[in-house]
Amino acid sequence: MSTEGSASEKQWYWSKKSSDERNGPVGQEQLEELAEGGNLEREDLVWHEGxxxxxxxxxxxxxxxLFASPPPLPNDQSDEKAGQPPTLPQSESESREVYDTKADVEGNIKVSKYVTTNAQRELVLRETEKQLRNICDSVTENRDGFNISGIANTFGSINRSASGTVTVSExxxxxxxxxxxxxxxxxAFWILVIILITTSIFWLLPIGFYFYHKKIVRREIKQAFDEVQVLLDT
Structure with a gap:
């Protein structure tokens, strides 16, 4: 096996522990690929000019x-399970998407989602902020997360107001x-109702838009939270 690397990077040689054959040179990236693919094992030998x-x-x-051992099994695991991944705790094996829970936040629209990631909280905050800015007119940071307002505003949202808070907790x-x-x-909602109250049914339009846009606000928040998980998974 012979792979030429760039002149500026380390050139590695490797040999299987059960063989006298010398392989290489390969670059760092190729060496990592060998290890990840199982072609280079912990006990095999490597060398570079350093x-x-x-x-x-x-x-x-x-x-x-790349050769890190998996975490040990819990003490109550039987011997026949040795070498198998540990069983996920019940809370982890449940669905990752949890919506409309009784979240400890104020408001008449409540949306909650568990985001599963190894990332630090700061990164989760930044990705959450990025998605909120896509749907909100105003996003300001506070101690627990963000204050938001002007959610999913369109022309039809003139008759409603939507603002609140988003928290991120570990x-x-x-x-x-x-x-x-x-x-x-x-x-604007009340002005429209007063103006249209003398008509036969048109005064119902602002009421209909009000409830329709409530669904839009809820949907946009859900989609923003979903996108946070997608971005952290990539």
Missing amino acids: FDDWKKAGSVEEIEE KGERYLVRAGINYTTSW
Whole structure:
């Protein structure tokens, strides 16, 4: 096996522990691919010009993390399960999407979603903020998350007002993202009702739009939370 790398990167040679054959040179990226594909194992030998002698792959700093052992099984696991991944806790094996829970937030529209990720809370906050800015006129940060207003505004939303808070809290290996939205009528709603009250049925239009747009606000928040999970998964 012979793969030429760039002149500026380390050139690695490797040998299977059960063989005297020397392979290489390969670049760092190719070496990692060998390890990830199982063609290079912890006990196999590697060398580059910075080494005095051959070293076991599992002891080399640049690639040792590729040979990290899986976490030990819980103490109550039986011997026949050795080598198998640990069983997920019940809360983790449930659906990741949890909507409309009794979230500890104020408002007459409440949306909540568990986001599963190994990322730090700061990254979850930034991705959440990015999605909120796509649907809100105003997003300002507070201690627990964000204050938002002007949610999913269109021409038809002139007769309603939607503002509230979004919080991000850590729950074990997951994050609970919650929105509490105060959805109310606007001054334009009452003006339209008063103007149209003398007509036969047209005064019902602002009422219909009010309830229709409540569904839109809820849907947009849900989709924003879904997109946070998608971005963190990529």
